[in-house]
Amino acid sequence: MTVEQGEKSKIEKLLSTLKTKEKEITEVQENISSIKQHASELQTFLTMKDIEKDIAVEEKFIQSITTSDYTNQVNISCQINKYLQQIAASVQKFGEINVSSDPCDFSIQKRKDRQAQIMVALPTRNIENLTLTLQKRINTELSEVNGCSLLPGYRMVFSSCTYSNDKIRVLKSDGSKDFEIKTIRRTSDVVFIGDDHIAVTSGNSNQINIINLKKQKLKKSIKVNSNNGGVVYKDGHLIYCAGEKGIQMISLNDETITNITNTKLPDDAYVTAFGDKLFYTNNTNDSVTCCDYHGNILWTFCEHSVLLTPLGISVDNDGHVFVAGYGTNNVVAISPDGQRYRQLLSSEDGPSAPWALHYDISTNELLVANRSDEAFLYDVK
Structure with a gap:
């Protein structure tokens, strides 16, 4: 349970970070829409340059997630010692908790049209x-x-x-x-x-x-x-x-x-x-x-x-x-x-x-x- 709670905390931390980034990207999208409606062409051009810098930072963050261990699929297993019947004589521990991770089977598609868009596919298993x-x-x-x-x-x-x-x-x-x-x-x-x-x-x-x-x-x-x-x-x-x-x-x-x-x-x-x-x-x-x-x-x-x-x-x-x-x-x-x-x-x-x-x-x-x-x-x- 302790190991599970630790892995759960990591996942919750990642989800919280992604939620913050999602909010930032949404704000950028809203700013773009507002600029197109109310700003002059020069103001639009100058502001877009600044926004593109922000987008580049967000894209770099998203790509860094795919190469990190945060998105690995975590498998928790318990290996029990087979010689528990000899516990009084030989067993020093009941077993150990192992945490293994497999690469998560998802992809990210990027499209630059003055905004960042993320598409995530859920992992699938097949025969x-x-x-x-x-x-x-x-x-x-x-x-x-x-x-x-x-x-x-x-x-x-x-x-x-x-x-x-x-x-x-x-x-x-x-x-x-x-x-x-x-x-x-x-x-x-x-x-x-x-x-x-x-x-x-x-x-x-x-x-x-x-x-x-x-x-x-x-x-x-x-x-x-x-x-x-x-x-x-x-x-x-x-x-x-x-x-x-x-x-x-x-x-x-x-x-x-x-x-x-x-x-x-x-x-x-x-x-x-x-x-x-x-x-x-x-x-x-x-x-x-x-x-x-x-x-x-x-x-x-x-x-x-x-x-x-x-x-x-x-x-x-x-x-x-x-x-x-x-x-x-x-x-x-x-x-x-x-x-x-x-x-x-x-x-x-x-x-x-x-x-x-x-x-x-x-x-x-x-x-x-x-x-x-x-x-x-x-x-x-």
């Missing part, structure tokens, strides 16, 4: 800047994986449905098995819902199961009026793909169900949420669709050259949409507006028939699960 670094390769020892999710404490959960041997398997951070549950039938997708609980959809079994991770057992089953496949958790609600009924939302508080869209979806459709938008896949027509919570379609992405049989879907903090391409053995990122795309991972990177994936917005990590045996954890920058 070309995304970088994935493999952290670990995980042997899930599962077949027919339908869903995956990252859990607090760097654990992972996978759902597997083989009809006769359905499983919910939780792995530790090192990839070893923590525990598994075999009593739930027709497991489909899985999502963390907070308070050490997960929700597991069940395909055509018309129920959603809530599992207590701490007690390692089923807490309750919620009856729904439709199939339920891909699922995402948002603000106390589960939003899930309901097959022929489209997309539905159920409140975990009172279990009321709301229809979001009636667009018929296949059994293996998946959904994710970002802000006031939903994104869902349709593997029958190889499409990814963005809609609002009223079901109004905002855009549809369909590019057969890069994405076939899209299944698992997730989204990062900037609205980039990550999609598992089962038919193309890849992972594709789509821009928030649906206009741009980029293949992030191919079969050469490990994905082989990838089915499920999950982006953790708190750690900026992406978990990608193949249909069988393997999963991959990536750090995303």
